[in-house]
Amino acid sequence: MRLDDSPLLAGIELGGTKAIVTLARDRHIIDQARWPTTTPAQTLAEMGDHLLAWHRRDPVAAIGIASFGPLHLDPQDPAFGHIGRTPKPGWTHADVRGHFAALLPGLPVGIDTDVAGAALAEGRWGAAQDCAVHIYITIGTGVGIGVVVDSKPVHGRIHPEAGHLRIRRVAGDAFAGVCPFHGDCIEGLVSGPALAARAGGDPAVLPADHPLWDNVAADIGEMLAILILTLSPQRIVIGGGVGLGQQGLLARARARCADSLAGYLVDHAASDMETLIVPAALGNDAGPLGAILIAQQALGDAR
Template structure:
């Protein structure tokens, strides 16, 4: 029988929530809840956490959520959702609704920062001689989010990274106006799932791989990747999510365009190395749930050190 403590995890996404119970990095139970209203969604997740805790007490809770989030513990609205395109979720108290039902240490971060931590510890960032010192995890799906693990810790500052809303240089002759309600043609507004549906007129998974319109999408994603490599010198840029992992042909186009756009300026980015730098997450669709587990482990470690 395992002597590892029970850990609780919640991965809160824009369309679905995974609530899980784990021992170490082994997820023993997982339940999916649709993301509807904050009240309905968070109440259902909290009720499940309470029930599991009564059956076998949790030692810590990790919450990985879509954002933007307030992560400054000194702020009055710590753990709340900041203005978001997700209807009804602005101002939602994510941390309070979930951590408030369990008498144990808890941590909250973005789902992508959590996934980056999981990939550093157990995935792509752990495949070399030691943990990667700088890894970026991107999810492209309902929105576009990016998290960074820097020296084994999530990157924070005034906020967390909001890479989805950077502006990139557009492909020549691309007239697509974008789909972001805040910025129109930021990178999320150009390549997220809803943006692709607006750009193509149908869902992206119904567009043939050889459709020439994918060239503009690959150009835009490559612009983002190039920006990451130039600003952070990340060793890996992992592209996950429904768009990221669902189209290997698109990833190949992105790699070629990254090399071409950087034009030899970064000596570590070449045709020979780009495949190991820009790649899918090694943990696949488990990066997000395991990210919540990684955050729970960090919360437990921090509590033990206090």
Template sequence: MSAPLFAGVELGGTKMILLRARGRDIIERVSIPTTTPGETLAAAANRLRAWQAEEAFAALGIASFGPLRLDRAADDFGHMLPTPKPGWTGADIYGALGGPLACPAAIDTDVNGAALAEARWGAGAEGETPSDALCYLTIGTGLGGGFALHGRALHGAMHPELGHIAIRRAPGDDFSGACPFHGDCIEGLVCGPALAQRFGVAGDQIQADNPRWDHVAHDIARLVGTILLTTAARQVLIGGGVGIGRAALLDVVRAKVVAQLGGYLPFVTADSIASIVRLPALGDQAGPLGAVALAMDALEAQKNS
């Protein structure tokens, strides 16, 4: 008997990835540019309906950029909350994608989904003891963070919004920040558009030896330290263009995390930090596989209801 067929949607700020997976093995994927909500969601819904007509899905998982309303009791469940992405505030993501399909469906943030995938099949599943507390950060066009705690994504009044935490700035760093809501929150300091403003050139043109990277590393390390202190995460994975694309920066961040914590957390040492603060084991597949993990959870929830 073949594994169940799942459909997944990873909605990003520049593109949307739609996929079909047999179990966790991705068998087909399609990319759609993220333009307006009407155009993007209609194209995705049409593709999902065509796939569903070929072979019915067991479930659908939607992993989207946020912020999102994830309270199923709310009138605007599955809608986009106020976002810097022009035109997307209020977009009904869940209704447009999950509504037309006769199958269980789940929606969560893309980073919560990626955290689940890494916990089940990536960094959190390595070694003899699976990780029970993992954080996934993506630093790219924006900064987002998700958590997989005891195998489930973290929700409460909302979902984690790590990008808008204010951190202690490095002495002498006078960059005012780029966040339209908060100025110099962590997203406003280290995301791609912020780096372009801070350095005066596009991110891929910034030289690795530019001394201002030290301030960026300081800021990321402050965020990592905050995560370790407040959530007791065992691992903090740093993905996205700034994370994966600047691997050398990670060594500087690690050293600063150890120095900034000052020995307070006994499990964070110069010897252990490389296993705590690291790249995602699934690389750029963490996001798409996160959508698959959400679909699997949707099917399990229906079976247990």
């Protein structure tokens, strides 16, 4: 199929700090706009107005939404497409899917988590290609985890929320955590706000050998070991400002993961971690392209 024959798709990536609307054919991005994520009314209106202007110029075939969560993803749920109890002020119960469905009635509208979208994109075009079971983890404003099995994001009663797992803490680390629901869950320990609280300021100014990074690497490594033991992924892809932004953190986390596994699993020694746990290949495009793939799936389901 020629690129011009591919359907024109709109992707909505709604993150905790930024919101991006993307126009694309297949993986080729044609246009894009972004805003800070503020209130639901303002953010959804800005994105919707931009999308509507694109659609009037050149009609889109479907919309895909990749949003922070937790999300209601069961189509039989009266709250389908709404955000659940989120730490993001003002967004609990926001009807994200409904806003865009009402904007362009009759158009297929798909929705999933932002991390599930990024996982799909990394599986199709990025670091998890040819993997039947793979995980995408973003470590940034929060800690989100998307799990894909046979090219489909895992859903159950809701969707994986492994960013709120409780882990074994480093001996002597008494930091209480910042998660308003769980305190010292993994998100409460290693997200951007958690690092700022632990550092007493901007963690980016801390040197690479600061003890804080040892604790953070240990916490991330413990989470990785739990995911390996429970889901047996062929690839774990790490993204996000913390996950990719701190030099040497990923290498330390791999080593601590291997330590946690303690030689129990074949092919999971420290030397195997570099190919099992990898940085995102699509960079900042993983989220927007994930939203495009969600639109593609919605269009296929409608047909």
